[in-house]
Amino acid sequence: AGARRVLDVGCASGGHAAALAREGFDVTGIDPSPVFIAEARSRPHLPGSVRFEASGLEDWASRDDAGVFDGIICLGQTFPHLVLLRPLAEALRSLASLLREGGLLIIQMINPGAIEKRGLWTPPIRSWDDEGAHVTVMRQWIDRGESLQMVLTRVSLRDGKGEGKSWDHHVPKVRAPVLRQTLALGGWKEITLASGWGGEPFHEQDSETLILTAQRG
Structure with a gap:
């Protein structure tokens, strides 16, 4: 019962997290930048169901509430930045550790x-x-x-x-075929690729944006 729990990884100034909270989700936004987190917390009319923490992905994955989120969003260039700091498979394992079984991962990023x-x-x-x-x-x-x-x-x-x-x-450069294959090898299910939020088809050489969804196995 109640709102589903969502984690916004790399939430920046908190716009997406606040919008989800207004739609009834229980949202946690994390970002390693204290400046961004201060901006997020100072947003006017923040819903009570959103909170912001200055934290990196690994720090959060080691907490007691790992594995409790129903959904994770990585929007903008958050996911390529995660891969900049660690191997692709390791980044996906860290995200999986935060999701319950069947939880949904949404990645939106530029298509190289x-x-x-x-x-x-x-x-x-x-x-x-x-x-x-x-x-x-x-x-x-x-x-x-x-x-x-x-x-x-x-x-x-x-x-x-x-x-x-x-x-x-x-x-x-995080390429769609490599990302999809790594997710499949890691046990993720229901992997979909799109070029827009309306489910428009994704074409690797033409689509500016990649929107990927996957469920934790």
């Missing part, structure tokens, strides 16, 4: 095959209003051989004054 085909990809520019400021964010993905480079630029306009910053990072 599409970036390799193009060399450079600029997703649509995003803009929104945030507490009196107008925020614009632009991303660029660049193929760097063994890795992908993301360049992110954020501009905030408030009272006629602008403030901008830009930064970049590199993530390893």
Whole structure:
């Protein structure tokens, strides 16, 4: 009875975790960045069913409540960052240890095959209003051989004054066929690949986004 328990790994500033909590889920968001966790906790009108902890994946997997979550989400570039720190199979075992049997894993990330085909990809520019400021964010993905480079630029306009910053990072290429095979070898079930949240078909050379779901065996 009650809301199902969901873990948001790499929750950043907590937007997805808060949204799930408003839908009735009992959500825990973890991120190794204390800055992100402070931002998440300071969100206005947070539901009581969401909490945020400054923690890495391994730290959380060693806690007493490992294996109790009904679902785990790894959105944005969380999963490639997990693979940057450990082998792919090890990252998946850590996630599996946090799920109950039959629990659902959702991974959403950039598809390296599409970036390799193009060399450079600029997703649509995003803009929104945030507490009196107008925020614009632009991303660029660049193929760097063994890795992908993301360049992110954020501009905030408030009272006629602008403030901008830009930064970049590199993530390893996590390829869909290898990820699917590693999941299957690890005993995961019902593995599905899509290119959008509506279940659109995934094509390794053309789909910019990979959305993967799998159930713990």
